[in-house]
Amino acid sequence: MCTLEKRGNIFFLTLTGDDEHRLNPKLIDQIRSALRQVRAESTRGTALVTKGEGRFFSNGFDLAWAQAVGESSSRQRLGHMVNLFKPLIADLISLPMPTIAAVSGHAAAAGLMLALSHDYVLMRRDKGVLYMSELDIGLPFPEYFMTLMRSKISSPIARRNVVLKAAKVKADEAVKMGMIDSAHDSAEETVEAAMRLAEQLIGRKWDGEIYADIRKASFPELCEVLGLMDKVKAPSKL
Structure with a gap:
């Protein structure tokens, strides 16, 4: 599942265990709960690092969970996961601090x-790929994925x-x-580099809410799809 710990001003969200970290309703809920705690405990000059244990960062939605109830209901379960995952993306896009993903396996x-x-x-460059599998397994992309x-x-x-x-994209090609x-x-x-980057960013002691507002303003199309546009504030005080 996942754990959350804070070292100094850095929050570490870890997808735990040696499995594929498939995103099912339980894991999505756990991650969102952790992000709510991060938001509640955020102060000026904090950052989030997300990492995964084992060979996978995350291998996507839990298709086995979706298919466990038969073909007719599996589409409903998959749609349910798609709907649950969307606000998790919104949580990250609106989080009041810099965020870093340390992808130490397949994503x-x-x-x-x-x-x-x-x-x-x-x-990491020695193992792992970035891969959108939808075309290969015959599933359309949710609108917010494309955005x-x-x-x-x-x-x-x-x-x-x-x-x-x-395409299955390795790290150097992805750069x-x-x-x-x-x-x-x-x-x-990879995790050490993420920690060093986080230390550099928190050293600037930025106002987290201003940081989040500027991030959201940087991606207006995405924020509109995620339902965040009405929460975008003008960052300038001039």
């Missing part, structure tokens, strides 16, 4: 969306390869495509 489908919802994405990718993957060619080629910020040689080095 696929909704798992990749979870990573891209952070301000910064760091990834998130348009907001976070600026290159049309990179987006084409991700969504219309179902070149502008999908992630940096690649590192191991899971440990």
Whole structure:
């Protein structure tokens, strides 16, 4: 499932265990609960690092859970997960602090969306890929998935390869495509780099609410789809 701990001014949200960290209603609820705690305990100069244990950052929605009730009900369960996951993305986009995803394993489908919802994405280069599997398994993209990718993957060619080629993108290639910020040689080095970046960011002691307002203003299309537009405030006090 997941755990939350705070070291100094850095919150660490960890997807625990050696499984695929599939996003089912229980895990989504746990992550949202952790983010509510992060929001409640946030102060000037804090940051969030999200990481996963084992070979996976997250392998997307829990399709086995969706299919456990038969074909007719599995679509309803999948739609339920899609609806539950959307406000989790909104939680991250509106969180009043810098956010960093330390992708130390595979990040696929909704798992990749979870990573891209952070301000910064760091990834290990020795293992793991970024992969949108929907085309391969015959599922359409939810609207907010596409909007998130348009907001976070600026290159049309990179987006084409991700969504219309179902490319499995390794870390160094993802850096070149502008999908992630940096690649590192191991899971440990990825997390360490995320910690160093977090320390740099919290040292600026930014006002978290202003930071969140500027982030939301940077992605107006995404915020509109997520229902955050009415919560965007003008950051300028001039």
